[in-house]
Amino acid sequence: METRARISTGVDGDVWRVTLDRPEAGNAIDLALADALVTALEQRPADTRAVLLLGAGPRFCVGGDVAGMAAADDRPGFIGALAERWHDAVRAVVGSPVPVVAGVQGAVAGAGIGLVGACDLVVCARSTKIRPAYGAIGLSPDGGTSWALARTLGAPRALDLMLTNGTLSAAEAHQAGLVARLVDDEALVVAATELAHQVAAGPVRAMVRTRGLVRRAATTTLHAQLDEEARLIVESAGDDEATEGIGAFVDKRAADFRTAP
Structure with missing residues (x-):
């Protein structure tokens, strides 16, 4: 049974650093991770002026915990509860009283896309792949994923991506406006951190x-x-x-x- 904390936090000057910390599972979203993200955002120290959201390991977030879905006795109830709590986390990002900067890498899939779409500024590593992936497991989107993709890609392209189980490259996501900046993979954390501090110094x-x-x-x-x-x-x-x-x-x-x- 997993016991490690799902989220790690720390103060970096006037930036509140929040890291999805389930790298062994690609930072897959389970109830514990969703709860921990909501708590981390609620506990932001009052003297910090921006949030920096990162993902530990090679993948930012692969979406919902499919293994947990498969093991659930009441699958609709399990998925419904998970979606509801994850939506609380997305709302907490959207409603943050300070700007939220994200640095994403590797893979962003499923409900992880909705989290990216909720952030104010997103720095993306060039090799990142973005894939809704819901169709591959017979589900419709959650987590604000349909909202983020429709607003950035437009309905025809968003539907093409979601209905064919397609993938966006980082360059395509940048061109569409889903992410604000592209950087080399090895520069991601430094670039996202510098941007968070730049934002924190502003009004x-x-x-x-x-x-x-x-x-x-x-x-x-x-x-x-x-x-x-x-x-x-x-x-x-x-x-x-x-x-x-x-x-x-x-x-x-x-x-x-x-x-x-």
């Missing part, structure tokens, strides 16, 4: 407002988006981040957003 509350605007843009009208932009820029203007940023611009110095409480 994180303004970044979170920006994230919300961008995510809602695909499903709202221009007039509604303009109203929301007006509301949020006023909210930002009353924030200490704007006081520091505007003051630094006028003073011709670099802004230090860490000083904005």
Whole structure:
């Protein structure tokens, strides 16, 4: 019986590092991993300003724990409970009060794709393969995978990928916008860490407002988006981040957003 922790965490300056830590199973998602990811995000130290999400071992996340599904006496109940808890984890990423940066490598499959799609910035190793894989085991998607793929690829390409059990290369994922940056495999952790620290040095509350605007843009009208932009820029203007940023611009110095409480 497995006893190792499914998630490891640590503070790296002002970055909260969260690592999927089930490498012997490709970081396959079981209830323990889903629970641990939710807990890790909830326990982010208040003085950290960004989350860095990584996967231990050669594969970022191969999706749901198929071995556990096969062994379950009540398979629909088992899968339903797992999907529900994993959706809590995806919602925690989407709703994080600080930006979330991910570094992904090797393989991203199944519900791991939904996790990637929930992050704000994704750095991807060039050799990574992305495969929904649900069709191979007779299941429909979960974890936000259909949402992430439809938004980035468009419905025709997303359906082609999912209905034919296809695979995206890292370059194709980058071209489509599923991942933000491509790097050589050996540079992944360094590049993702540097990006997380860069983001943490910025106006994180303004970044979170920006994230919300961008995510809602695909499903709202221009007039509604303009109203929301007006509301949020006023909210930002009353924030200490704007006081520091505007003051630094006028003073011709670099802004230090860490000083904005």
